[in-house]
Amino acid sequence: DQQVKQNSPSLSVQEGRISILNCDYTNSMFDYFLWYKKYPAEGPTFLISISSIKDKNEDGRFTVFLNKSAKHLSLHIVPSQPGDSAVYFCAASEGAGNMLTFGGGTRLMVKP
Amino acid sequence: DAGVTQSPTHLIKTRGQQVTLRCSPISGHKSVSWYQQVLGQGPQFIFQYYEKEERGRGNFPDRFSARQFPNYSSELNVNALLLGDSALYLCASSRDGPKTQYFGPGTRLLVL
Numbered sequence: 757d758q759q760v761k762q763n764s765p766s767l768s769v770q771e772g773r774i775s776i777l778n779c780d781y782t783n784s785m786f787d788y789f790l791w792y793k794k795y796p797a798e799g800p801t802f803l804i805s806i807s808s809i810k811d812k813n814e815d816g817r818f819t820v821f822l823n824k825s826a827k828h829l830s831l832h833i834v835p836s837q838p839g840d841s842a843v844y845f846c847a848a849s850e851g852a853g854n855m856l857t858f859g860g861g862t863r864l865m866v867k868p
Numbered sequence: 869d870a871g872v873t874q875s876p877t878h879l880i881k882t883r884g885q886q887v888t889l890r891c892s893p894i895s896g897h898k899s900v901s902w903y904q905q906v907l908g909q910g911p912q913f914i915f916q917y918y919e920k921e922e923r924g925r926g927n928f929p930d931r932f933s934a935r936q937f938p939n940y941s942s943e944l945n946v947n948a949l950l951l952g953d954s955a956l957y958l959c960a961s962s963r964d965g966p967k968t969q970y971f972g973p974g975t976r977l978l979v980l
Binding site for chain 2: 760762790792797798799800801802805845847854855856857858859860861
């Protein structure tokens with residue numbers, strides 16, 4: 757039973773436009789959510805997180821939105837750059853710092 | 869500051885053998901977690917250790933074991949290797965308390 761799902765395996769976006777990556781979860785006990793970016797042959801790199809007491813968190817070009825009633829979160833990247841091309845994972849935990857449950861990932865391709 | 873380091877980077881073993889993977893956390897981080905990432909999937913939680921005590925265990929067989937040392941480094945051991953154990957093994961560290969987990973580059977294990 758997948759508790760965290762990323763339903764789009766891939767996404768292609770033009771450079772300069774907005775990239776929107778989506779993630780759904782089923783476990784209502786999750787209260788801390790993160791996005792990681794992964795390049796081939798490297799470990800996941802932390803991008804941005806959000807606690808369930810917030811519905812939005814911004815860090816530069818990256819914004820994460822959380823809709824608790826829909827059990828849905830999204831990552832917005834504006835503007836998208838070719839260097840953003842990677843696999844993006846959303847992850848969730850019951851309490852920050854505890855075991856992470858990951859989605860299956862979305863491969864983002866940003867075309868110049 | 870140095871990030872999370874893992875050794876070895878690559879490893880080839882045959883079925884039935886045993887393997888030990890090593891992880892050094894970021895300086896000041898007391899919690900270490902291990903994840904397994906099979907090709908095409910998101911990382912799956914194996915173990916979490918904090919102050920040398922096991923704090924969480926994922927849905928993995930008893931062939932998998934781990935420990936944390938006084939300097940907060942950690943080892944993951946896998947006995948009686950199966951072909952299905954071939955994966956990228958990721959180590960993540962975090963400070964005590966509700967903090968983000970930061971990942972190392974991983975050890976790629978191939979079981980033949």
